[in-house]
Amino acid sequence: xRTVFSRCIEDFERLLPPSHGPGRAALPRSRSSVDAAARHxxxxxxxxxxxxHGLRAVxxxxxxxxxxxxxxxxxxIASRSAKSAKSVVKKSVQGFNVRSLSGNSLPKAAKGxxxxxxxxxxxxxxxxxxxxxxxxxxxxxxxxxWVFCGLSARGVIFYSTADPLYNSTAPTGxxxxxxxxxxxxxxxxxxxxxxxxxxxxxxxLGGSPGLKFAIEGVEYTTTAVFDDPGSDLRIWKVRGRFAxxxxxxxxxxxxxxxxxxxxxxxxxxxxxxxxxxxxSTLGGWxxxxxxxxxxxxxxxVAGVVTRSGGPATGAGTAIGESGELLRISFDAxxxxxxxxxxxxxxxxxxxxxxxxxWKLAGINFLVDGLYNTSDTGPGFxxxxxxxxGLYKGQDGNWTRIPDSTVNLPGAFYATRISIRLNWIDTIxxxxxxxxxxxxxxxxxxxxPFEDEINADVxxxxxxxxLPAPASVRFYRLNSAxxxxxxxxxxRNGNLVFQYQ
Numbered sequence: 001x002r003t004v005f006s007r008c009i010e011d012f013e014r015l016l017p018p019s020h021g022p023g024r025a026a027l028p029r030s031r032s033s034v035d036a037a038a039r040h041x042x043x044x045x046x047x048x049x050x051x052x053h054g055l056r057a058v059x060x061x062x063x064x065x066x067x068x069x070x071x072x073x074x075x076x077i078a079s080r081s082a083k084s085a086k087s088v089v090k091k092s093v094q095g096f097n098v099r100s101l102s103g104n105s106l107p108k109a110a111k112g113x114x115x116x117x118x119x120x121x122x123x124x125x126x127x128x129x130x131x132x133x134x135x136x137x138x139x140x141x142x143x144x145x146w147v148f149c150g151l152s153a154r155g156v157i158f159y160s161t162a163d164p165l166y167n168s169t170a171p172t173g174x175x176x177x178x179x180x181x182x183x184x185x186x187x188x189x190x191x192x193x194x195x196x197x198x199x200x201x202x203x204x205l206g207g208s209p210g211l212k213f214a215i216e217g218v219e220y221t222t223t224a225v226f227d228d229p230g231s232d233l234r235i236w237k238v239r240g241r242f243a244x245x246x247x248x249x250x251x252x253x254x255x256x257x258x259x260x261x262x263x264x265x266x267x268x269x270x271x272x273x274x275x276x277x278x279x280s281t282l283g284g285w286x287x288x289x290x291x292x293x294x295x296x297x298x299x300x301v302a303g304v305v306t307r308s309g310g311p312a313t314g315a316g317t318a319i320g321e322s323g324e325l326l327r328i329s330f331d332a333x334x335x336x337x338x339x340x341x342x343x344x345x346x347x348x349x350x351x352x353x354x355x356x357x358w359k360l361a362g363i364n365f366l367v368d369g370l371y372n373t374s375d376t377g378p379g380f381x382x383x384x385x386x387x388x389g390l391y392k393g394q395d396g397n398w399t400r401i402p403d404s405t406v407n408l409p410g411a412f413y414a415t416r417i418s419i420r421l422n423w424i425d426t427i428x429x430x431x432x433x434x435x436x437x438x439x440x441x442x443x444x445x446x447x448p449f450e451d452e453i454n455a456d457v458x459x460x461x462x463x464x465x466l467p468a469p470a471s472v473r474f475y476r477l478n479s480a481x482x483x484x485x486x487x488x489x490x491r492n493g494n495l496v497f498q499y500q
Contacts, residue, residue, distance in 0.1 A: 156261065156297045156345060157285065157383040159330065159338040162268040167337060168293045171260065178260040178358040179351040180296060182246045184215030189347040190262060190294070191236070192360055193245035195428050201347035202363055202415070203227055203234035213238055220453055226427045231323040232365050232415045235427050240453030241438060249352050249361035252418050254301045254326055257352045261328070261414075262296050263345030263364055272382050274373065274389040274403075284330070284384035284410070287342045297339020301352075301361075303327045304416065323420070325413040326350065326362045332385045332407055340383035341367050341412040350414045362414030369410075372398055384410035437479035437499065439464050445474050464497040 158166055170180040183190045184199060191201035191213060199213055212219045213236065220238035227234050269288030273280050307322045328350075330340040341348075341364055350362035372379035372391040375398040384390065386407040391398040401408060417424070436457040440449040452475075455466040464477075468490060477483050477499060487498035 156263045156265055156295045156339045157268045157287070157342055158297060158336075159332060159334060159340075159385060160336045162285075162288075164267050164291050164293065167295045167297060171296055175260060175296075175298075178296075178353075179246065179262060179349050179360070181216065182244065182360075183262045183294065183349060184213050186213055186347060187211070188264065188344060190264060190345075190349065190364075191347055192349040192363075193242040194235070194248060194360065194424070195245055196241040198235050198237050198245075198428060199242075200233060200235050200360075200363060200424070202365060203232045204365075205234075205347055207236075209236075216243060218453070228420060228423050230423070231420055233363060233417075233420055233424075235424065239455075240451040246349065246351075246360040247357060248417055248421060248424065249354060249359040250418065250421065251354070254352060254361055254416070254418065255303055257301050257361075258298065259301060259328070259350050259352045259361065260296055260298055260358065261339060261341070261348065261350045261364065262294065263341055263348040264294055265342030265345035266290055268383065272371070272373075272380075272384065272390075274386070281386070283386045283388075283390060284382050286380060286382045290344070296337075298337035299328045299330075299334060299339055301326050302329045302411065305413070322365065322415065324416040325365060326416050327411050327413055329409040329411045330383055330385045331409050340385075340410070342381070342383060345412075361417050363417070364412065365415050366413040367410070368392075368412070370394060374398075375400070382410075437464070437477040437483055439466065439475060439497065440478055441469070441473045441475050443472060443474070449474075449476060462499045464499065465491075465494050468493055468495050 156167075160166075170176075171178055179192070182192050184193065185191075186199075186201050186205070187207070189201065189205055191199040193199045193215065199215075207222070207225070209222050209224055211222050213222060214220070218240075220240050220242070222236045223239050224237040225234060226237075265287070267288035267290070269286035271282055272284045272286060274283040303326075305325050305327050307325060331338060345364045345367075348364040349360050350364065351358040352361040353359075367381075368384070368387075369381045370379035370393065371382050371384060371387070372393075375391055378395045379391070379393075379398070387401045387410055388403040388408045389401065391400050393399050436459040439452045439455040439457070441452050442449040452466050455464050457464050475485075475497070477485060477497075483499050485497055485499050487496075489496045
């Protein structure tokens, strides 16, 4: 019997509003002490710079200079301690037939240029969401005629209830801090911060630098993207810094572990009944309507599978290059929070507790499907807890799953983080000394300071540009190396800092 997958993605036309959630304590920053600060009251010829030796006046001109362009910027990679991934025993599963739902990838950015890392290293690129001829990328199912589209994909599906409000707020008790606050909005999907300036999500979602990632009510502009050549993982770099980020699950002992998963898939739809033993019985539910809610669910890692081979998508991503996946089955006896995924859950995080801390162990990728109740017709997508008696495959090529007296659950699959730690650490630890400084500001000289996420940093010329504030602000640079602010001016309504 062939195992058939469908991507957890779907057509969408608009960006969702930022997610809002309860606060989370900021993690310590691994940067050197600040060397300089600058105060801006009104655009005048006076500026100030502070450092270890106190405040010093800085000569600064406020004459407009329309001939100078300070908007170009270069982004490098923030530093992070390297880890080593343990070797694992791989289980190979034959006959994986992967399908992607018909739908658009993330929209391309209106402006901006970023960098992308592939097998050929870093290279300039302007748009990751286009295929041949610059046409918008369409991720589509090549082998099926029934297309699941028209639903904005959000939320997870539960065995216990069809209530759309179920688990739509942050979990509490033993599940507190299990990842809810670390799930940011990546258009209609989710992503998880994994460093002060990086978040991770599913590669097959597409997108291009310049798009916004929103978390805890703050939007961050993406500046660079890095693709894992051996999996469906994609890391994005942002301008500014996250207040907190997820730790990564370090070991390869995920099987049998309880987990919490987050997504924006559909609600639970109509019942799927199966004629078999001992008659017509409930086998699961169709994918239902969308309501724009983020939800969480629980489950247990049932196993690890390895995918290889397969066609290429318009994104230039070999669908078969998805490496090792965590398999999570949808069981009838899994408890009140037992969850399955559906279209749009891709990119969401899967967390496992380790030493009292919930750590990111997987990124949502695939689900079992298509299904049918006969050997003809296009079939349907569904969250199935008992596949016995159903048909699985595609139009014109259906295989009946023999019925059984015990349930044969369907499953969803998440890209396994633990075996990709070396690649992740390589991206996060690249040349920390080359990382540009972060401009911070505060309403008072003693703070509190926060990142100026709209500031453009040109590391080649040592220039930082941002819109002039409407009120008193104090500025400082946060950098991995010692820097000084040596100039401050107003140009075309922007503050322009010079540093060295």
